[in-house]
Amino acid sequence: MDDFGAGDSDLLELLKLDYVLIKMDKEFIWNCFDSENPEKLNVLKHTIEFMKKNGLHVLAEGVETLEQARILIDNGVEYLQGFYYSRPVPENDYIEFLNSQKGLVHKVDGTADR
Numbered sequence: 001m002d003d004f005g006a007g008d009s010d011l012l013e014l015l016k017l018d019y020v021l022i023k024m025d026k027e028f029i030w031n032c033f034d035s036e037n038p039e040k041l042n043v044l045k046h047t048i049e050f051m052k053k054n055g056l057h058v059l060a061e062g063v064e065t066l067e068q069a070r071i072l073i074d075n076g077v078e079y080l081q082g083f084y085y086s087r088p089v090p091e092n093d094y095i096e097f098l099n100s101q102k103g104l105v106h107k108v109d110g111t112a113d114r
Contacts, residue, residue: 022051026062026082033068045075052076 024047032044051058060072063082072080089097 019056021057021059021079023059023061024077029060029062029068029072033071041071048072048075048077 029044032040034040048058057079058077059079059081060077061081063069063072063080063084065084068082069080069084
């Protein structure tokens with residue numbers, strides 16, 4: 001499920017379909033990290049706990065700080081996405097980056113490119 005916490009992606013939708021991965025919307029994440037209302041962080045923690053107890057994998061988008069990343073990881077989020085890690089980059093630049101890190105990149109045809 002994409003964009004959990006926004007629009008029609010909510011708990012009711014979770015009950016309707018058999019999801020494996022839930023991608024939490026960045027607006028939901030950011031609202032839970034409201035420094036003026038720290039109790040909102042409990043909503044995030046309990047939501048993640050609910051998802052994990054129901055066998056779901058969790059991805060959080062909109063991660064912009066190390067503190068956000070640590071809190072999300074500490075609460076069971078497995079995948080993080082956001083400007084803290086990288087701005088969006090073109091595919092060729094990403095492949096070049098992976099190769100510079102000694103990564104093995106597989107082409108669409110299945111052959112390896114080093």
